Amino acid sequence: MSAESRGLPLAVEAAAVPPRTKPSNYPEPFFSRMLKREKRALGDQFGLKNFGVNLTRLWPGGESALLHRHSKQDEFVYILEGRPTLITDAGEIELAPGMCAGFPAAGVAHHLVNRTDRDVVYLEVGDRTPGDTGTYPADDLEARLGADGRWLFTHKDGTSY
Amino acid sequence: MSAESRGLPLAVEAAAVPPRTKPSNYPEPFFSRMLKREKRALGDQFGLKNFGVNLTRLWPGGESALLHRHSKQDEFVYILEGRPTLITDAGEIELAPGMCAGFPAAGVAHHLVNRTDRDVVYLEVGDRTPGDTGTYPADDLEARLGADGRWLFTHKDGTSY
Numbered sequence: 001m002s003a004e005s006r007g008l009p010l011a012v013e014a015a016a017v018p019p020r021t022k023p024s025n026y027p028e029p030f031f032s033r034m035l036k037r038e039k040r041a042l043g044d045q046f047g048l049k050n051f052g053v054n055l056t057r058l059w060p061g062g063e064s065a066l067l068h069r070h071s072k073q074d075e076f077v078y079i080l081e082g083r084p085t086l087i088t089d090a091g092e093i094e095l096a097p098g099m100c101a102g103f104p105a106a107g108v109a110h111h112l113v114n115r116t117d118r119d120v121v122y123l124e125v126g127d128r129t130p131g132d133t134g135t136y137p138a139d140d141l142e143a144r145l146g147a148d149g150r151w152l153f154t155h156k157d158g159t160s161y
Numbered sequence: 162m163s164a165e166s167r168g169l170p171l172a173v174e175a176a177a178v179p180p181r182t183k184p185s186n187y188p189e190p191f192f193s194r195m196l197k198r199e200k201r202a203l204g205d206q207f208g209l210k211n212f213g214v215n216l217t218r219l220w221p222g223g224e225s226a227l228l229h230r231h232s233k234q235d236e237f238v239y240i241l242e243g244r245p246t247l248i249t250d251a252g253e254i255e256l257a258p259g260m261c262a263g264f265p266a267a268g269v270a271h272h273l274v275n276r277t278d279r280d281v282v283y284l285e286v287g288d289r290t291p292g293d294t295g296t297y298p299a300d301d302l303e304a305r306l307g308a309d310g311r312w313l314f315t316h317k318d319g320t321s322y
Contacts, residue, residue, distance in 0.1 A: 011262040046263025048235040050288040101172040102207025127211040
């Protein structure tokens with residue numbers, strides 16, 4: 001089975017991959033907080049299923065996600081450009097190009113925030129272990145990964161948005 | 162549960178992570194082909210279990226691995242420095258910084274080779290789906306991932322090295 005026969009490229013220029021058209025899956029008021037973020041789904045270009053890799057850009061004032069942790073999925077980021085602040089519920093640290101951070105399942109809650117006046121660009125990796133849930137310590141939100149691979153978001157009391 | 166309470170850093174400088182002490186798990190004569198390769202296990206620094214992320218350097222003449230494919234695990238590379246040649250059983254292509262390539266399970270066999278006189282540095286991601294096997298179209302080698310997470314290498318007729 002060749003890559004060409006399945007219409008897959010051997011390699012791509014990451015910055016040339018079109019950005020995701022839907023800025024976020026969050027319901028409002030969280031959706032609007034993600035409008036200074038742009039994601040290019042690199043792994044999907046090659047038909048990867050077990051994990052995703054995005055090239056993500058945060059404009060000044062942008063954030064990677066809400067402060068969150070996953071129950072089963074691991075995450076990893078590697079900074080390519082700019083100086084985002086990694087905010088966690090165990091402290092915060094300014095990152096720089098060449099730095100990386102990893103977030104094991106059920107570990108500290110985390111997100112990246114661009115407090116600078118220059119863009120931040122990073123690679124993010126996350127696996128796709130089924131049955132995952134997202135916990136958001138700072139916001140009235142919970143997420144559950146459905147059997148169809150889509151996230152279902154509710155208030156913390158279980159009511160829908 | 163905080164990162165500090167488990168002795169895990171919030172973030173690290175990738176290039177400052179000590180390289181893996183064992184250059185390769187391959188038996189000879191393949192082991193010696195991997196001596197121009199250096200891997201820093203970034204994901205392990207943070208206790209990630211579902212996938213690994215390495216910062217890998219190939220000196221001139223080095224190669225990422227033998228030409229191979231996985232049966233169940235996906236792989237991904239993002240080039241940070243230098244110009245490796247991606248060799249697959251569906252063709253080859255020269256890569257450059259900012260380019261990436263992904264290798265879905267049971268896809269094309271692949272490896273990176275540094276045919277230049279300058280170092281190549283890249284990030285590589287691979288998941289840890291159990292029951293994986295490695296197939297090596299160009300070499301008399303087969304690999305099977307044991308229940309203990311270690312690779313068992315044999316000749317293609319099943320005899321041991």
